[in-house]
Amino acid sequence: MLAESDTRTPMVCLLSMGSDPTENIERLAKNKGAPCRPISMGQGQEVHARRLLAGSMTDGGWLLLQNCHLGLDFLDELLETVTAATPESVHKGFRVWLTTDVHARFPIAFLQSSIKFTNEPPLGMKAGLKRTFIAVTQDQLEVSSLPQWKPLLYAVAFLHTTVQERRKFGPLGWNIPYEFNQADFTSSMQFVQNHLDDLDSKGGVDWSCLRYMLGEVQYGGRVTDDLDKRLLNTFTRVWFSESTFSDNFCFYRGYSLPGVATTVQDVLQHIDALPLLDSPEVFGLHANADITYQTNLANETLGTIINIQPKDSGGGAGETREACVQRLAGEMLEKLPPDYVQHEVKGQLQKMGPHQPMNIFLRQEVERMQRVISSVRSTLTDLRLAIDGSIIMSEELRDALDCMFDARVPRLWLRLSWPSATLGFWFSELLERNRQLHGWIGTGRPDQFWLTGFFNPQGFLTAMRQETTRANLSRGWALDTVTLSNDVTKMMREDVSAPPPQDVGGVYIYGLFLDGAGWDRRSAKLSEAAPKVLFTPLPVVHVYAVSFANMADSKRQPGGGGGVSLYSCPVYKKPRRTDLNFIFSLQLRSVQPAEHWTLRGAALLCDCK
Incomplete structure (x- = not known):
């Protein structure tokens, strides 16, 4: 690459994660006997870059501009300086190297005039x-x-x-x-x-x-x-x-x-x-x-292919994009749940006890669900009218049309709701979430809860802690001394016929999936995942509150003793394991030491799609 370059041709390295070519460039400069002058671009660095450029053009040094995506305004000036210089005024050993992240505003003319390369870390x-x-x-x-x-x-x-x-x-x-x-x-x-x-x-x-x-x-x-x-x-x-x-x-x-x-x-x-x-x-x-890696790679490739597909209507035979979305919008409107009537919801909550922590949480969830249902109904109705030509197709409606045709969730809905892999999964989850909330309001508190179905699962667990604390005020419990504990039962969702025992309190939750591990239902312990089984459903979990002050008198802690260790397993709302998706940690029993599952990356997901 160095042999192909000259004083008028910059060399641009497109950075990839975990690979920095700076050391290799400096080592090559040392071998060639050329002084290498690196500078990291950013606000106010243009003055120093001009000085180093002038010095390098004179004595044949190598100018290395790092992180050029932070100093894009300087690149046009750099290209003009390098290409406009006469061969007599530039030392023949002079070279310009750049490193940059991929950026939409990177000058096209600069890319066309340069040698592009990338330096990816090796695989394996x-x-x-x-x-x-x-x-x-x-x-x-x-x-x-x-x-x-x-x-x-x-x-x-x-x-x-x-x-x-x-x-x-x-x-x-x-x-x-x-x-x-x-x-x-x-x-x-x-x-x-x-x-x-x-x-x-x-x-x-x-x-x-x-x-x-x-x-x-x-x-x-x-x-x-x-x-x-x-x-x-x-x-x-x-x-x-x-x-x-x-x-x-x-x-x-x-x-x-x-x-x-x-x-x-x-x-x-x-x-x-x-x-x-x-x-x-x-x-x-x-x-x-390895299956997860290959799946992620395939999804990324297919996602890129879909994104670069032309968005205009085709003139060939078959259903057009607009007709397809028009039909889909009609089907979704038919299945969309009715709006919550505010005074009816308020009346039901009044009967259940409006100031109970769990009922306050329920009211907040219903309000958020209503906002999602209203937004979906409004967008689908307007989209059908826009396709018919009755109203103007706005930017948000255009985005909804493109996303629905590609089976993705429109951005407007995502802002109010939850991420999902496809529009079909998202809409099915909307119906499931609404069913849980509607049942809770209509028939009273359920025996078990689908944790995935809440906008704010942390708020649900906090409400449960508050409820238990109030029930134990006579024993001197205070909210700041109460923590969560859990037992993994041997029941699946269909086996639950009654709420948790009154003396312990708490809630039964279901719908959690183990990622990176399996579950032995007989001994209620973590086990290695079965071959080619990526997600293992966890049985119903009893989550309850215990007080630090009364730990000795409280119900026994899960696991411990008899060669059994406890793994603090994080629970996430979605497969993306970020702080925003983290809910809490469950203590799971295991024969192997906790380090084994930490290296395995074992975690619980509320949604594995």
Whole structure:
């Protein structure tokens, strides 16, 4: 690529997640004997960039403009300066390198005049480790004479590749896809080296310090989600201990430390012997995670294809887009539930007790559901009129038409409701949610609740805590000392015939699915997921409130004892595991230690579609 370029042709690197070409460009400049001048673009950086550009054009240096999507206004000036300069006024060794994220406003003329390339991180453990160690010099490998140095260096490289590889599995791998890159490995390697230089020969490696620096600072510094931080700390706890130096230590079957490796070439030969295809279990995940990865990849590809399809009506035979949406709108209007009558709802709540926490919550849910139903009815009615030509097709109606034709949820409805994979799933969920709320108002409090059917499930659980606290005021309970506890019953939804016992209180909830794990109904414990079964329905869960102050007198806590551990399993509204979708955590019993399920990425989802 360098050979193809010249002083008038910039080279643009389109950044991909987890891959930063800066180090490679600087190393190439050093090999060619050219001074490399990097500058990160942003507000006010144009002045410094002009100065470095002028200096580089004169002495043949390389100008490296990083993050150019933050300084797009400077690019037109840069292109004009580079292309307008006469060959006599520019040193023949001068080159311009740019790194940028994909941006809609990036100048087209600049792209057409430049060489475009991308630098994606390699796929697979073998390729990732090889790329990491190709950047390690023999001097760096021999920088310490201590026997702990080389095993720890390889373990850090293995961790580095693992945290990058887990990204491809979506929420199973990381709740948020972090941009781990080569700089994280370099700084971790430097820390391990400094730590060993200060090592007390009698005390050995300070593992707590090493784990903290890797899990909380070097890699953990990028992590913003608490559960992702727990996962990262679990990796450091499992792979960084005194057993790391034992002969039988391995990260996973077939993935061991190099034996006697004296040169970088020896380490690369060890890496060459690794399997070509990695099982997801290498990264701590279940083998089913590979199905999730392939499904996500296919959905992303198909989504892109659908988005670039022409939106105009075709002139060929068959039903037009407008006629298809017109028919669909009519069918949806027929099935749409009737509006809630405000005075009827108020009268029913009055009978049930308007100031009870659960009934206050119910009123809020009904109000939000009414807003969704009104919006859907209004949009569908207006859309039919707009297609007939009776009213003007507004931007929102155009969006609704495009989305409905592609089986996606219109943006206006999404703002008021919940995300869903397709319009069909969304509308079915609307009918189900309305059925639960309508039944609650019409026939009184149900024996069990569909947690997925609430706009604010956290508010539902808080109302239950308030209800239990009020019932136990005589025992000295206060809301700030009350916490949630749970038991997973052996009943499925159809087996529930009565509410929870009065002495314990709480609620029965159903509709939760295990992702990344299975469930043994007989022993009521977590188990490995069955092959090719991605989501396992959890039986009805009894969630109730207990007081810290009266913990000894309260109903027993779930699990514990007899070789059974507890895994704090996060519950999410949707498959996207973000803070916005997090509800609470359930304590699930398990024979395996909790770390096993943390690495598996096990979680409960209210909706798996």
